[in-house]
Amino acid sequence: MLDMTPKTITERKSLRVNPAKTCQPVGAMYAALGVHRCMPHSHGSQGCCSYHRTFLSRHFKEPAIATTSSFSEGACVFGGGSNLKKAVKNIFDIYNPDIIAVHTTCLSETIGDDLNALIRELEIPQGKLVIHTNTPSYKGSHVTGFGNMMAGFINYLSEKSAVSNGKIGIFPGFVNPGDMHELKRMAKSMGVKYIMFPDTDGTMNTPITGDYQMYPKGGTTIDEIRQLGGAKHILALGELTSMIPAMEIKKKCDVDSTALPYPIGVEATDKFLMSLSKLSGKAITEELEEERGQLLDIMVDSHAYYGDKRVAISGDPDTVLGLAAFCLELGMKPKYMLTGTPDEKFTKLAKEMLLKYGVTDCIAKANADLFELHQLMKNEAVDLLIGGTHCKQIAKAEDVPFVRAGFPIMDRYVHSYMPLVGYRGAMRLAELMGNALMDRQDRDAEDKDLEMVM
Amino acid sequence: MSEGILEVRKKSIMVKNTGCSGDGTGIDCEKASVSGAVSQRACVYCGARVVLNPITDAFHIIHGPIGCSSYTWDIRGSLSSGSEIYRNSFSTDLREKDIIFGGAKKLTAAIDEVVDKYSAKLIFVYATCIVGVIGDDVEAVCREAENKYKIRVIPVKAEGFSGTKKQGYKLACDAVMKLIRPYKITDKKGQHGLNILGDFNLAGEMWLIKNYFKKIGIEVVSTFTGDSSHENLLKAPQAALNVVQCAGSSMYLANQMEKEFAIPFMKVSFFGIEDTSASLMQVAHLLGDEQVIAKAEAFTKKESARLRKFMAQYKPKLAGKKAAIYVGGGFKAISLIRQFNEMGIETVVVGTQTGRKDEYEIIQNIVNDDTVILDDANPAELEYFMKIKHADILVGGVKERPLAYKLGIAFCDHNHERKHALGGYEGVENFTKEINLSINSPVWEYMTAI
Ligand code: SF4
Ligand code: SF4
Numbered sequence: 035m036l037d038m039t040p041k042t043i044t045e046r047k048s049l050r051v052n053p054a055k056t057c058q059p060v061g062a063m064y065a066a067l068g069v070h071r072c073m074p075h076s077h078g079s080q081g082c083c084s085y086h087r088t089f090l091s092r093h094f095k096e097p098a099i100a101t102t103s104s105f106s107e108g109a110c111v112f113g114g115g116s117n118l119k120k121a122v123k124n125i126f127d128i129y130n131p132d133i134i135a136v137h138t139t140c141l142s143e144t145i146g147d148d149l150n151a152l153i154r155e156l157e158i159p160q161g162k163l164v165i166h167t168n169t170p171s172y173k174g175s176h177v178t179g180f181g182n183m184m185a186g187f188i189n190y191l192s193e194k195s196a197v198s199n200g201k202i203g204i205f206p207g208f209v210n211p212g213d214m215h216e217l218k219r220m221a222k223s224m225g226v227k228y229i230m231f232p233d234t235d236g237t238m239n240t241p242i243t244g245d246y247q248m249y250p251k252g253g254t255t256i257d258e259i260r261q262l263g264g265a266k267h268i269l270a271l272g273e274l275t276s277m278i279p280a281m282e283i284k285k286k287c288d289v290d291s292t293a294l295p296y297p298i299g300v301e302a303t304d305k306f307l308m309s310l311s312k313l314s315g316k317a318i319t320e321e322l323e324e325e326r327g328q329l330l331d332i333m334v335d336s337h338a339y340y341g342d343k344r345v346a347i348s349g350d351p352d353t354v355l356g357l358a359a360f361c362l363e364l365g366m367k368p369k370y371m372l373t374g375t376p377d378e379k380f381t382k383l384a385k386e387m388l389l390k391y392g393v394t395d396c397i398a399k400a401n402a403d404l405f406e407l408h409q410l411m412k413n414e415a416v417d418l419l420i421g422g423t424h425c426k427q428i429a430k431a432e433d434v435p436f437v438r439a440g441f442p443i444m445d446r447y448v449h450s451y452m453p454l455v456g457y458r459g460a461m462r463l464a465e466l467m468g469n470a471l472m473d474r475q476d477r478d479a480e481d482k483d484l485e486m487v488m
Numbered sequence: 489m490s491e492g493i494l495e496v497r498k499k500s501i502m503v504k505n506t507g508c509s510g511d512g513t514g515i516d517c518e519k520a521s522v523s524g525a526v527s528q529r530a531c532v533y534c535g536a537r538v539v540l541n542p543i544t545d546a547f548h549i550i551h552g553p554i555g556c557s558s559y560t561w562d563i564r565g566s567l568s569s570g571s572e573i574y575r576n577s578f579s580t581d582l583r584e585k586d587i588i589f590g591g592a593k594k595l596t597a598a599i600d601e602v603v604d605k606y607s608a609k610l611i612f613v614y615a616t617c618i619v620g621v622i623g624d625d626v627e628a629v630c631r632e633a634e635n636k637y638k639i640r641v642i643p644v645k646a647e648g649f650s651g652t653k654k655q656g657y658k659l660a661c662d663a664v665m666k667l668i669r670p671y672k673i674t675d676k677k678g679q680h681g682l683n684i685l686g687d688f689n690l691a692g693e694m695w696l697i698k699n700y701f702k703k704i705g706i707e708v709v710s711t712f713t714g715d716s717s718h719e720n721l722l723k724a725p726q727a728a729l730n731v732v733q734c735a736g737s738s739m740y741l742a743n744q745m746e747k748e749f750a751i752p753f754m755k756v757s758f759f760g761i762e763d764t765s766a767s768l769m770q771v772a773h774l775l776g777d778e779q780v781i782a783k784a785e786a787f788t789k790k791e792s793a794r795l796r797k798f799m800a801q802y803k804p805k806l807a808g809k810k811a812a813i814y815v816g817g818g819f820k821a822i823s824l825i826r827q828f829n830e831m832g833i834e835t836v837v838v839g840t841q842t843g844r845k846d847e848y849e850i851i852q853n854i855v856n857d858d859t860v861i862l863d864d865a866n867p868a869e870l871e872y873f874m875k876i877k878h879a880d881i882l883v884g885g886v887k888e889r890p891l892a893y894k895l896g897i898a899f900c901d902h903n904h905e906r907k908h909a910l911g912g913y914e915g916v917e918n919f920t921k922e923i924n925l926s927i928n929s930p931v932w933e934y935m936t937a938i
Contacts, residue, residue, distance in 0.1 A: 080648075092886060
């Protein structure tokens with residue numbers, strides 16, 4: 035029923051069908067929610083803000099707070115300056131955050147509001163802060179917005195320092211609170227002094243207490259963002275996602291960064307831990323070594339079920355790259371790697387990775403949409419599909435096993451609490467993928483062939 | 489009043505006993521949100537989209553940057569018995585160069601591609617905020633496409649900033665009128681049966697209601713817009729009556745159709761036993777002969793008796809509990825308060841996003857004296873009042889769910905994410921079961937600290 039996708043692929047130049055991306059402000063809002071006592075503020079019409087909050091709530095199953103400038107027709111003619119002024123006053127009066135993180139929308143960008151000037155003119159209460167970033171959605175995607183918001187914080191707050199404070203900055207990328215938690219756990223296990231920025235572990239995965247905390251106890255503190263300027267080095271995870279803030283911290287505070295892939299799978303996690311170890315002088319702990327060994331043990335035990343399986347992966351660029359890397363380690367064959375985010379660096383990195391494993395028939399595309407992915411899958415089928423919720427129509431239409439990973443996942447629970455990164459994250463991924471493939475094998479088996487031990 | 493409530497917002501809040509003038513003039517509704525509020529309010533485009541989206545074989549093209557279309561892709565939960573085209577997301581995904589040089593050409597090309605690929609017959613083109621600012625002549629593009637392809641391409645100029653969701657409803661109604669106006673019939677005698685307005689077939693609710701009418705012998709001509717199709721909508725002018733379920737979204741359409749097609753309308757509600765039975769009986773009296781009336785009487789009696797028995801089992805588990813309501817329209821809030829009354833649950837807080845003055849008036853009349861009534865509430869306000877009023881359950885939409893849970897309050901989604909039909913007699917069962925499941929879930933037992 036849901037299948038109205040024709041098999042024949044014709045070129046589309048103007049029409050976007052079933053997007054695999056969304057707009058910058060969602061990313062900006064998510065980044066700002068990873069800062070302690072911060073109110074994300076959407077400078078534009080109320081509708082955008084309402085959509086963005088809903089979108090985040092659907093994925094995280096958490097309240098996602100943000101305020102809006104509530105543009106009217108007047109604001110479109112005269113600019114949104116007075117709306118922002120009113121908004122900022124109201125926000126501090128009533129919601130009392132420590133900092134307001136303003137992002138723009140298509141509308142305020144198009145009418146040309148100059149946020150630098152507008153913010154300079156604001157009356158900001160003593161001890162409070164207002165920062166901003168530009169997030170026009172007609173450029174990039176939500177991933178770009180995430181990076182831009184981080185750069186906005188750095189630009190306003192991070193302080194250049196002559197002496198290093200010895201801390202390692204970790205930019206986790208656009209990942210779940212569960213991932214950020216796992217990254218911190220690994221760093222803590224090694225005794226590394228770090229600053230995780232942003233950090234939604236503790237803001238977007240809060241426990242039930244019977245009280246609603248508008249500002250939960252998690253999140254990178256303003257002080258920590260300041261200190262980023264004196265960090266020894268930054269590990270910028272996500273070679274596309276964290277590039278903008280990495281450049282910003284270099285420019286503003288002359289702090290160097292190492293760009294790393296998301297630590298998904300064995301090799302990428304190795305790289306992350308080794309970099310962490312090298313930079314901090316702390317050894318990789320036995321605990322982590324043991325986890326690595328366990329992961330390898332699992333991979334060896336189950337490798338027969340993954341081997342040569344063709345897989346289609348869709349999602350945010352660094353997530354897709356990370357998932358593909360682990361699939362390759364398991365002996366699977368990525369057939370399609372698609373992201374909606376327009377960035378050709380994705381294609382380049384994908385090709386390099388595939389080449390290393392000798393996979394030559396994988397189609398890797400940026401600026402693509404799910405309609406295209408569906409058409410591709412109709413022409414050459416795969417054994418497994420990995421992506422966000424929006425892939426479920428394709429999975430159903432093509433009757434392909436489907437593993438949900440990435441953003442957004444709006445039709446399942448628990449995912450945001452659990453990691454994909456690190457050795458533990460890889461174990462979880464192996465389990466998710468293995469279960470999907472093996473459930474399918476059981477489902478399709480003739481009664482006589484149904485295996486009890488697999 | 490508490491901290492957490494803006495001075496300018498105080499007019500939008502009242503406690504029945506104090507701030508209220510008794511005639512609904514006490515509340516400050518029908519306004520855009522305050523700058524800086526954590527508003528739950530959606531935009532004009534959102535309103536237009538939710539009303540038109542359930543037209544199952546229409547192509548909905550969003551002319552604007554990607555976000556506006558991403559967020560509205562297949563989220564409403566309207567079911568279809570036919571085409572699934574409406575569940576796809578089509579947009580022009582405007583990029584920077586389109587913003588600078590204009591997006592009209594891209595829109596033309598997008599329409600060409602849709603027609604080319606799917607031989608589309610009906611296309612709605614939604615213009616979002618920045619299209620209004622960059623000044624694309626969307627109407628001209630649509631007109632050209634209509635002439636070129638001899639199909640319907642209807643522009644919906646839904647710039648989000650030009651108002652609230654309600655203006656969007658109106659735009660949607662205008663678009664529907666544009667579509668069906670040419671099919672006006674002059675012969676009044678030819679009119680028969682009814683149209684159902686303002687039901688979007690969430691979780692198949694339209695099917696339930698259609699089935700009731702079938703049972704009592706009344707023909708349903710066309711539906712707006714749940715499970716509707718292009719062809720089916722065009723028959724609407726042939727109906728003898730319009731029944732309006734969600735008045736907030738479709739009253740305007742009913743008015744228009746009365747003016748232009750001389751089709752009278754009546755407001756109905758299919759939420760709760762009382763409302764459902766009363767609505768069916770009213771329609772039977774208006775349109776049916778004695779036989780129809782007798783059938784309707786028998787049917788509503790049988791169903792009511794069955795459900796009263798059903799509810800009696802739940803009453804002991806629910807009586808004395810307290811509910812908070814936060815929904816889009818005032819009419820729905822009214823239905824919910826009535827349903828809670830039937831369950832023995834008292835409504836202690838009630839808020840709407842777009843309630844009208846006359847609806848707030850009715851609300852005031854059917855709640856207890858110290859019930860708090862809110863217009864366009866923000867989370868802080870909702871939290872404050874739910875706490876001091878000791879609400880056990882909140883009925884709301886997606887943004888309120890996590891808030892309720894954090895407070896340890898049960899929750900029921902009465903919006904796009906409803907899990908099953910909540911309308912009609914079956915809906916009473918589902919709703920009661922869901923309320924009971926949530927209020928009496930074992931998980932609340934563990935809420936105290938270890
Ligand atoms: S106008 Fe821009 S910022 Fe607003 S929802 Fe649409 S794409 Fe996103
Ligand atoms: S840009 Fe305008 S139309 Fe689009 S979501 Fe925002 S307020 Fe609504």
